[in-house]
Amino acid sequence: MDIADAVCGILTAAHCALAMVVEIHNINRATSTGKDLSDHLKYSAEHIPATFVYAAINVEREGLFTGVRGKQIAARCVMKYMGNFPYRAEWRSMIALMKESLRLHDHGHGSLVLLAKYLHSRTGGSISSLSHLVCVAAISAIADGSERITRRSLESIPVDHSTQSDSPRTPDDGDGEVGDAA
Template sequence: MVTRQPGPDVDPQLQALTSLSGWRQFASELPAIPELLDTVTWQDLDPGKRAHYDDDRIAHHSRLLVVQTPAVRDVVTTGRRLAHMNRAARFGRSGLIVSGPARTGKTTAITQLGKTIEVIHRRRYPGCADHIPVIYITVPPAATPRMIAAEFARFLGIPVTRQANITDIIEAVCGVCADVRTTAICVDEIHNLNIATRPGAEASDTLKYFSERIPATFVLSGINVERAGLLSGPRGEQIAGRYSMVRTGPFPRDAQWATLVAAIEGSLRLHRHPAGALPDLAGYLHQRTGGMIGSLLWLIRSAAIQAVIDGTEKITRTSMDAIPVDIASQASSTRQGKP
């Protein structure tokens, strides 16, 4: 049975990973890959069943396929090791920073780490439904200390009134985290912290204070964190001294890239798509996407959905030529030229 997408009556905010309900849904879901019917059965489906079958396949192709890339494995392995090391630490806990260009799988990597920690915790404490082992937040643009604290509170479901000062919010967050046994905190879009400004520096201090008060492993992720200035100056030196780093980047055009393309092709559910067609286009795909896994997934997922909608049931170079990719990949494609 295929996991359905949320209906129109479901509040999208409740599905967001930055809400407790959305995170729990993400951490617990195991979406099934729909069965590909044999040609005769498929062609004999009546219009209603055919539409239902196609909807299931479109939903499958629209979901972000998690590929166990070296970066994902490295982040999950390193993060779990740090979590074990920090379990008995009373101070000086170590954290992890995931840094790299856009669309290189940073968010996928840290959310998979969080999901892994959540699943392990649930298995270890099956009767503790009130536990919140993992928190996931994103840093708002031009973040201030109060905005950072409010993101924690929003995830935990702590009401934040206009009258509440930042100390009240911090104390409430730290108290709840202790009660619900939070062990990992994932902070995405960390590049939005501009420590060159006073509000940004104070927001960075607030995040550091949370890391000292909450006995959890902090995992930060952002675009080219080293260049964003987060590791510069006295504050940056403190962060650099407590965090290790995993860097993500574009894939080179090599055997690993071809293997990645083949793995994605293996998840397709299209009736006329010949096996090996996408690996044969590995060079073209690298040129179109600049080796960025996020751009690759976007292109193939879009082409697969279009193939179901228009009835061609296969992905070709011609069909992918009609699908625009992100601006960064287009610029890379122009620099590389045709394969």
């Protein structure tokens, strides 16, 4: 545990208040590596005075909380079920922040926010689907020289399989927005 002690010491000295561990559903506790990682998570949570957030999908079905080690982790956790974003002000704010990170020369201020309802319809409120869609659209806009994201360009990009299979969507989402946002 020498490395674990060093990491705990550094994070404690740095006054780490929040530790996020993502994709814990990938821990395979049937392997010695998975067992060691499980033990390290428990050890870290006991020795670092921080709030630990573990993010995963289907965590209960993956068996992370079963067996002796799993029950020890489960005893230290409060489960919070999350879903996709509903179409509310937070969704529009997130899209506005994404727009600000784009460096497209011909993409007007607030233009992506005008497509917020359409983007929600296309992605089902999934952050990962939204991120992929906007990223591919931005790369395409740079490659074709247009330097802007439009509804037409977004319609030409397929969404991920998970989003497609969860809820089929049509390009006409009935939001009253027609054509391209400038």
